[in-house]
Amino acid sequence: MKLGIDIGGTHTDGILIEKQEILKTTKINTNHNKLSETILTSCQNLIADIERERIDSIVLSTTLATNLITEGNYPKTGLILIPGPGLNPAYYSYSPYTEIISGSIDHRGREVKELNLQEIEDKISKLLKKGVKQLGICGKFSNRNPKQELQVKRLIEKNYPQIEITLGHHLSGSLNYPRRVATTYLNSIIQKGYKEFIREIKEGLDRMVFKKEIYILKADGGTMPLKESTKVPIETINSGPAASIMGILSLNKLRGTTIGLDIGGTTTDISLFIEGVPLFNPKGIEINDYRTLIRGLFSQSIACGGDSLVQINEGSIQLGPIRKGVAACLGGPAPTPTDALVILGLSKIGDKMLAKESLEPLALELNLSLTEFAEEVIDRFCKKIRLKIEEILKKLNSQAVYTINELLSSKEIEADNLVVIGGPAKALADRLSTELGLAYQLPRESKVANAIGASLAQITQKCTLYADTSQGYYQIPEFELRKQVNTDFNLDQAKEVVKKELKKRVNSEALIEIINAQSFNLIRGFNTVGEIIEVTAQIKPGLERAIHNE
């Protein structure tokens, strides 16, 4: 039996699943001041009359990390940066408590300039005097050689054991220093609040005598054990869209290229699947204007939902971006696309008279009958979504490639079909399908799709091995692993090592796939002196068992 809880902005959904059957669902209001209480209540609702032993796992999807970041009331968080030469560090000194220290590592992970320990001690004590209680340490190319980050950490631990520390190279093996800095900073910011939250949940669940492993949903649609997540809470940002995407995946059998539409009140979230595998955001998640290295499922929002404000702007219909409240037919303050759906008989919710009253003045202004006007609104709605999808596909299809083979063989991504979930999904699916020229699926349990997605999600993990055989080492920064090798070490061996190390850490039967494998001969003079090898492996997001298979 699996339990999934998805904390959304307004509601918290819970679900209990046994094999492929939904046993129970619960929907309560989210109390943002007491998220842990909300979770525990939802849990209680689901398992009150169930023997604890029958529950195999709990997966939580929480907005906590996202909220801590977007609310912006940050604790004093210091950043120790080791940028070496390059872009002006002022561009990414994100914290008001940033200190730049000397030292540098080059692109091949060689230490070019050593740290100045006295300088570091001075700068740290300066930060602590200002009241900083947590520190992020981040060096350029630290994923190639974490030595200096670790040195700084040891220095701080020795003198100030109470300080919470985040290290850049732990968070991602990918290149992009400004993003690594942002990721380090945000992780540092939320660490304390997140730990507190986890402690509360753990206590609550312990009281419920729940002994099994608890998992938390990550941005990449996979899970990680609750305890592990306290080290990298940043991994749990954007788990809402991830839950929705995993929900779509769990409710439908997807073939070809699928566009997922989650139509909400304020926004519609667009996701993409290729042969049933959700696409990733290529560089990393963006949150509160910070660009991070956190891998997330591809999801783009358009400010156009069921409750978007409908107004006339210079003689034409404008939808969104603001939402004034619920639809007029439900007693809301202003006309919305939902009201248009009610007028057209596509939706039966609320009071049709109220919908009519709200839309009529606008119809009159454009010299249209009420029905004509409602048709126009829905047309406009569908068109907006079509244009956004076209823009997304265009961008994805123009992604840069670096080999002749990829340039000549890369195929255009074209949409084949559509899955629609969310409140107005049923009312809008036909129209959207016509506008986009795509067949659609409308999952039955779409109202609790997110919770289903969370409950069925499985462990994911990604890591990158970088070997420089002329320098005689390979390393996997995510696992803090560095080993010596000789020049015989080759690409095939590297692939085996990554797979083995990944498997060792996730303790799962899930399929490990190699998503990138490159090697370059290092030629100096006319001799091959070694190889640079880079292999990235992942356990891709997937479901233990989908609902639609029944």
Add this chain to the structure above:
Amino acid sequence: MRINAKNKLGLIFFPAFDWAISPTHPEREERLLYTKDQILEEGILDIEGIEEYNPIVASKEDVERTHICVPDIDSIVTMPHLISAGGAIKAGELVMEGEVDKAFAIIRPPGHHAFHVVHGARGFCTINNEAIMVEHLRQKYGSDLKIAFVDTDAHHADGTQNIYYNDPNVLHISLHQDGRTLYPGTGFVEDLGGPGAYGRTINLPLPPNTTDEGLLYALDNLILPILDDFKPDLLINAAGQDNHYSDPLTNMNISAQGYAELNAKLDPDLAILQGGYSIESALPYVNVGIILAMAGLDYSQIKEPDYHPAIKEQSPKITATIKRDVKRLLRAWENKDEVDIRKKFNCKEYYTTKRNIYYDTANITENQEVKIKICADCAGLMIIDSIAHPSAVGKIRAIIIPHNSCNQCSKLGDQEYERAKVGSKFKIVYLQDKKKDKLLSSK
């Protein structure tokens, strides 16, 4: 949280990680690997206003309106060349269409040693990426476009110079390590262009060990004043990076800062990568420096790991040599239109000259005899007789009708083509009509 570029910059970064001239050749898979790492790690591609684009594949027509490939394009040109040239074309189009303010094509292999007539690869170049781009743009946007090249590779840009030697709408300036000390051994102060474009070829040989100081002196005192006067519609920096103090093939002392400052001051519309084989110690830093300078961002903290200020020190003797040559060239530029062409070139109806061209990469020697008609109404018809050793083809003749050809030269070109085809003197005769944009061949 966002870094905003002042200038919108298009980046065509195409390292061709799956292609090499040969496994241990400097033009190998590894060449731009560290540049890629540096660009990614610096977060360059996240900067607002810096946009990455894929190259297109240059067409056969693009190559044939620029070069005469012997015996034909299919025997000479392969896909990697077409993609590299396509990268340059993409960069040029982005700028001409106004999609970006500037573009930088970091592409390989380079192009600037490829001559008008091509028998094979020389100086790692087979076809001239930047010339192919310029010819493409001139067909699309008009041949009266005024183009200026500033080639800052350590090697004389003999190929690009050759293609535009007699083209009055294209100014070609090359700064390079003195040809007496480096391949290809040409590019002296006296080479000032053909009779139809005299003074539009400028060569400033720099003494070995020239530093940022000498480079920037030449920029301020020679290049910028000439450009101010010429007023190009499109300014291209053929951005070779082998002037760098760490380059294994040359003896110059330019730093990443010098390259960045050069680009900031020169303010080119386009930069196209040429050579540069210090793949670990120079390219990552020089390329990032150029990108930041072109985007109008702070590049002051870009430094090589082993940089030290003494690198900038230049001997007084070098300074004096550069000052002397700059002065000479400025005078030549100012007087270029006063020159009596017939007297200068010591000829009446045709200017004829002979030369040998060495293809180091393909190990071929080519003998050329060039004949240019002295014409008051256009740049003048050009006839090139060429034979390569070794060669399976034999002697060929190429007749080239210029972009601005007068009716008489066009007619003459057609007649010469028909006449040359008849005899057995030439194995293949080509007619490249730049005005009508066509290439005919007797083959």
